[in-house]
Amino acid sequence: MTQPDARLEITPDEYRQRRERLCLLLQAQGLDAVCVFAPVRVAYLSGFFFSATERPIALIVTASGEVAALLPRLEVSHYELQGPGGTLLEVYAEYPGGGSGRHPMRHLQDLLTRLGLQDRRVAADVDGYEHRWGYRGPALSEVLGRPVPSALALIDDLRAVKSSAEIALMREACRWGDHAHRLMQDGLHVGAQELLVSHAASLQATEDLLGTLGGRYVPKSREGMPANAMFIRGANTAHPHGLHQAGPVQRGDVLVTGAYGIIGGYESELERTMIVGDPGPDVARYFGAMLTAQQVAFGALRPGRTCAEVEADVRRFIRDELGMDGLVRHHTGHAFGLEGHEHPFLDLDDHSVIVPGMVFSVEPGLYVPDVAGFRHSDTVVVTATGNERLSLYPRDLASLTVPVPG
Incomplete structure (x- = not known):
């Protein structure tokens, strides 16, 4: 221990x-x-x-x-x-x-x-x-x-199978990624600038991390901060890796966020879809579809299966139950640890067998052209019987709606 x-x-x-x-x-x-x-x-x-x-x-x-x-x-x-x-x-x-x-x-x-x-x-x-x-x-x-x-x-x-020490570091990284995201969400409002809110939250989360961990935190890089959060907004989120853009947050914007910690060189991953103001029926429908697809992925990820089988379950659900296969732009997830993306991948052509100790992002996304993208991503470790979510940030629509006065 x-x-x-x-x-x-x-x-x-x-x-x-x-x-x-x-x-x-x-x-x-x-x-x-x-x-x-x-x-x-x-x-x-x-x-x-x-x-x-x-x-x-x-x-x-x-x-x-x-x-x-x-x-x-x-x-x-x-x-x-x-x-x-x-x-x-x-x-x-x-x-x-x-x-x-x-x-x-x-x-x-x-x-x-x-x-x-x-x-x-x-x-x-x-x-x-x-x-x-x-x-x-x-x-x-x-x-x-x-x-x-x-x-x-x-x-x-x-590298694909993490030790208990590696998982402990990633669990701690998730804690600080969650914290950075909370600070960023608390700073969101109509008129806010993407970069200013993101960097302010990252800096505050890093200050909190250093104050809490003290000498236990050991930097492994010359660049970046150990706790980070960011978001993109509006129709730009229909691009899975959309770049930052100028202009303020507006009522009705869909935001796709990203937050992570880095502890002992090991990363976490947390992404959320957020709504500024009351979501309309279409936005709520796409959000719900994405959330259910992610839940299917959680249920499919367990030892003894292959990465391809997990992806097949998710794609089948999106195609047959949601009728939204045309909105998919990427596979369900990837392993990570020392790098943000590592082998293996939750992809139809990756037949790696899933074993306890593997850590994946679980992030099936739906992307509606000229409207918005909808993606949650969570850090998940494979256990003997299934999996455990290490990123514990809320996933429901109500918790991810930014209130707009009036």
Whole structure:
């Protein structure tokens, strides 16, 4: 059981257990090592959270349990604060070479040679560092002169089933996402500006979080706040990922909101459809249809089923019972944790088997062109017998109607 004054982050022992599980998978696949480039996967396996730039970073885990890392010089002290002890480091001066005349990927080749892996079977999550912030460089397969097997699924399948510690962090994140949403809803009124209300609520929720959690809260990022809320409004909500727009909130607006917390690097997800003033009959009908579809999804999500079966149940209900299949724009949900979207997906073509410990968003939406969108999203963890909703914000129309005086 977590101590009341414990820091809200994954422990070094759990990171070690993750690497041990990965080693067993490597052995079972006949692989000698895996080279991990994606920042979130590096963090998942090592506890090293960093701001990804054009400078390549790679973590190597061998089948025998050795850990090594390719780092730019500016990240060495940062890694030593967060990463596992005993890591073999290969440090380069700068990208693209800092005057050395050698690309960082050639330093990675040196590191693999130091590990005795130059002629062994090395897999990778992706074939080389991702092209961000102007980065250019050779693929790992080019550096090694041979094909590189993919190990993406080995790592991401581990990530799909959350530990009790991960679920506890996400539960706490949900608490603060709910709080940020409440502050935002309390600040809504006719004439309010989207960005001002959203940022004011996010800032206040963050201040409350820091005051409540104190030293237990451990930032894992250089950007953003740990508690956030936002909304879009009007016909703009008919676009599932509509951007902010200028202008005030008006009577009759439909709002689609989003709120989340981030605790120990783990996210929550909460979305609600809200109405400014009394909803008309059409708005109430679409809201009710969306709410019932989400309830069908809750009932369909349980261990032993596949993601595709859950989606099929929801789509069948929307098509056959609601007659609104033409208003669907996306699948029912997705897993998440360290990232806002993770594998697997509640989608007709994802046949992953659902098991206890998986965490999903549940968010079937209906989008009426030139009118509005209608979507709730909740954070849900799969249990032994069904699922549990971790985001506890009200879902009913009355609770989500913004009163308008007069």
